[in-house]
Every structure is written in structure tokens, then in C-alpha cells.
Amino acid sequence: MHVFDHKKELVSFLEGERKKNRTIGLVPTMGALHKGHVSLVEKALSENDLAVVSIFVNPTQFDKKDDLEKYPRSLDNDVAILREISKNMVVFAPTVDEIYGDNVSSQSYNFDGLDKVMEGEFRAGHFNGVGTVVELLLRTVGPNKAYFGEKDFQQLQIIRKMAKIKKLPYAIIGCPIEREPNGLAMSSRNERLSETTKEEAGFIHQTLLTVKSKFGTESASSIRHWVKSEFEENPVFSLEYFEIADEDTLTPMLKKQDGQKYRAFIAVYADGVRLIDNLRLN
Ligand code: PAF
DSSP states (O other), X not given: XXXXXXXXXXXXXXXXXXXXXXXXXXXXXXXXXXXHHHHHHHHHHHHSSEEEEEEOOOGGGOSOHHHHHHSOOOHHHHHHHHHHHOSSEEEEOOOHHHHHTTOOOOOOOOOTTTTSSTHHHHSTTHHHHHHHHHHHHHHHHOOXXXXXXXXXXXXXXXXXXXXXXXXXXXXXXXXXXXXXXXXXXXXXXXXXXXXXHHHHTHHHHHHHHHHHHHHTTSOHHHHHHHHXXXXXXXXXXXXXXXXXXXXXXXXXXXXXXXXXXXXXXXXXXXXXXXEEEEEEXX
């Protein structure tokens, strides 16, 4: 396994691989790897000759300094986890300086409104930061395919839009959410939860499952009310948003339209940690 922290060396190594007709799957991450990441890496390896895993806590996508500082970092452990999976792996772990030089800022994209709702509403500038770093990683690595988890479903749709606007010729692949046995969506942020809260956090997925069962018979507004009241009664979690939205446009559902796919989206705080989840409804 190769570990690079400079773009130049990574690019020249990958050029050599491409000359040998080896296909490349890219898995962008911010490290603190868990089973969800491992499943992305395994998918990338099953569909390509080589997986490039980037590990970079991207400062421009954090709207709160405190959140950026507290984001878990465990590069040595991450590298050890990846080493166990396969030798057909390249780790790219650059510094902030290597990625941004002395201009740590984001491009401004027109995501056609995909960035104005949910995460975008509550995390100013977040998606411009994600778009900027993912565009740079895609252009640097030039993968055949790039893999992203559906836990960040809005991010996935925004990355697809960015790739389309910028005419990037790389396939963007969405992968299903990996969950703990109690249903909690796997996330690096879960490390910051107490054991008790982690156990109780199955409540988030349970709520989404009930939403799904209500979706056939109840209106979106009655479901929104129900979710709000469930969280008002639960002292462990504080609800930031719950939304039922069209999968493609991410616009909140008013009335169900035939042929449209809908998803429920949620963000809550527990132990001061922000957790998100989503579930396809039809
Ligand atoms: O989902 C993440 O971990 C990050 O947003 C990503 C895609 C690696 C960009 O920094």
C-alpha cells in the first residue's frame, strides 16, 4: 500500500498505473474511518483494480470553528485499517497547505437550489466547501468511479450536480448507509457520543421507519408534526430539521406526485454532536 501526502507524487504514481490499464476508484473521506467507509472501499476495490482513499479534514466545509477542531483525527489508525483490506490501495493524506496553499477558501457554485435546503440552510457555505475539495480530488486522481455514502444524500446529489456543471467525466456512485445494530447510521461523529446516547440514538432510525410506514396514508404535514412532537418528548435529542423531500430536486414535498421518489431527511443534536440520517420512502 502506498501513502502519499503530495499531489505531485500521487499524480505521477497514478499515471504509471493508468499506463498499465489499471482502473481507479476514488473514495474521498475525512478519516476517522468506520465500517461505513470500509464498505465504500470494498465496493471501490470490487469494481476497480486500485482504490485511492483520500483522508483530509476539509476546513472550508465547516461553518463552525469548534466543529472543525473537534472533528476526530486518527491517521495512523486509519492507515492500519486500510492496510488490512487490500494491498491494491493508495492513501492520499495531504495537509491543508498542500490542498489550498495560502488561499483557504471555496469556489462558489450554482447548485440549482440543491444547497438551499436542509444542510444548506443550517450550515452556511458548507456545500461550496464540499464541492471545492471534491472537484480538486476528482481532477487530481482522475478516477474511473468515485464513491460516496448515502448518509450524506444531499451531498451526493450536490456532487453529482457539480460533476455535471463542470463536465467532469467520472462516474459518481452512491452507496447504501451502513448502520449499527440499533439502526444508528455509522458516522465518524458517533465517536463523540456517550455509550448511553449511542444506544438511545437508534430512536432516530426508528422514527424514520415509522415515517415510512405513515407515508402511504398520511400527509407530509401531518408526518412533520408527528416527528416534531416525538422529539419534543425526548430529552436526549434536539431536532434541528425533519423534511420529506423529492430525491432529485430535494424540494420539500407538498403533495405526493406520481412517479416521484421521496426521502425523509433528519438532523438532530445529541451530546452536542450533530447527527444526520435519511431514508427512502417509496
Ligand atoms: O463526506 C465526507 O466525508 C466529506 O464531505 C467529503 C466528501 C470527503 C469531502 O470533504
